[in-house]
Amino acid sequence: MEKIIVEVMLKPEILDPQGRAILGIFNRSGHAAIENVRQGKRFEISINQPITDELLDEIEELAATVLSNPVIETYAIYTDEGETA
Amino acid sequence: MTTRVGIITFPGTLDDRDAATAVALGGAQAVPLWHKDTNLNGVDAVILPGGFSYGDYLRAGALASMSPIMQQVIKAADQGMPVLGICNGFQMLCETGLLPGALTRNKDLHFICRPELITITNNKTAWTNFFQPGAELLIPVKNGEGCYQVSPESLPEIEAKGLVVARYNNNPNGSMNDIAAITNEAGNVVGIMPHPEHAVDGLVGAGVDGLGFFWSIAGVTV
Numbered sequence: 001m002e003k004i005i006v007e008v009m010l011k012p013e014i015l016d017p018q019g020r021a022i023l024g025i026f027n028r029s030g031h032a033a034i035e036n037v038r039q040g041k042r043f044e045i046s047i048n049q050p051i052t053d054e055l056l057d058e059i060e061e062l063a064a065t066v067l068s069n070p071v072i073e074t075y076a077i078y079t080d081e082g083e084t085a
Numbered sequence: 086m087t088t089r090v091g092i093i094t095f096p097g098t099l100d101d102r103d104a105a106t107a108v109a110l111g112g113a114q115a116v117p118l119w120h121k122d123t124n125l126n127g128v129d130a131v132i133l134p135g136g137f138s139y140g141d142y143l144r145a146g147a148l149a150s151m152s153p154i155m156q157q158v159i160k161a162a163d164q165g166m167p168v169l170g171i172c173n174g175f176q177m178l179c180e181t182g183l184l185p186g187a188l189t190r191n192k193d194l195h196f197i198c199r200p201e202l203i204t205i206t207n208n209k210t211a212w213t214n215f216f217q218p219g220a221e222l223l224i225p226v227k228n229g230e231g232c233y234q235v236s237p238e239s240l241p242e243i244e245a246k247g248l249v250v251a252r253y254n255n256n257p258n259g260s261m262n263d264i265a266a267i268t269n270e271a272g273n274v275v276g277i278m279p280h281p282e283h284a285v286d287g288l289v290g291a292g293v294d295g296l297g298f299f300w301s302i303a304g305v306t307v
Contacts (some may be wrong), residue, residue, distance in 0.1 A: 013236075015192065017192060065141070069147070
């Protein structure tokens with residue numbers, strides 16, 4: 001089964017209170033080298049056909065309109081061969 | 086004729102009954118609608134009540150914004166029908182693109198549930214025409230993701246066009262420019278994070294300051 005990965009992150013200018021809370025835990029437990037943490041989402045989409053450009057376009061459309069909110073988030077799409085979009 | 090206000094129930098909606106009570110107290114008729122309905126049953130206005138539609142999966146309001154009835158709401162709103170989104174309903178309106186911006190986790194990550202003072206800054210909308218500009222209202226806030234954010238480029242535009250409908254007197258959640266409620270350019274669609282439907286009966290709420298929203302819509306001639 002082929003897999004396509006979509007990662008969604010809050011835009012850098014959007015406040016990420018969850019990431020900040022995790023950073024606070026890291027710093028309080030002595031991990032002084034860690035400067036920042038941002039939390040995102042990862043979607044694993046299983047495909048029942050070989051991955052084609054057309055299919056990637058279809059997934060990109062879904063990543064842009066459903067899986068992410070363009071007001072606050074960015075997305076990246078990966079296949080097994082590496083980043084594609 | 087009595088204004089008929091549709092109140093949409095999604096799986097996970099909490100405040101549809103309070104919204105129906107508030108609509109009736111305001112002098113209009115509440116009409117229950119279901120998320121799978123494919124028509125609006127001829128209502129004059131729609132309220133998207135608060136709650137956790139579809140469990141807030143993916144993003145708050147995201148899945149509800151893609152439900153069958155919301156496609157009808159978007160069509161009707163584009164033609165000028167008044168729509169009020171309260172809390173989770175506000176999140177849906179942002180997800181559909183009917184209102185600008187998005188609602189994210191509260192600044193301090195706490196779920197906040199308490200009455201807050203807000204000030205009306207736009208009384209030209211279908212839902213706030215009863216109020217005087219500058220009116221101060223005590224309205225319960227009840228959210229975990231109420232931090233209103235827009236891109237730095239669109240914030241000045243929203244302000245210049247007067248789309249901010251109400252601001253918090255003491256910003257509880259980190260919303261940009263203290264924004265508690267906004268409208269679209271036509272003034273028929275309003276999203277508000279505090280709950281006016283929880284402030285309509287002095288016996289069980291923080292007062293009756295929320296009634297003005299429902300008087301506003303009951304007075305709209307259609």
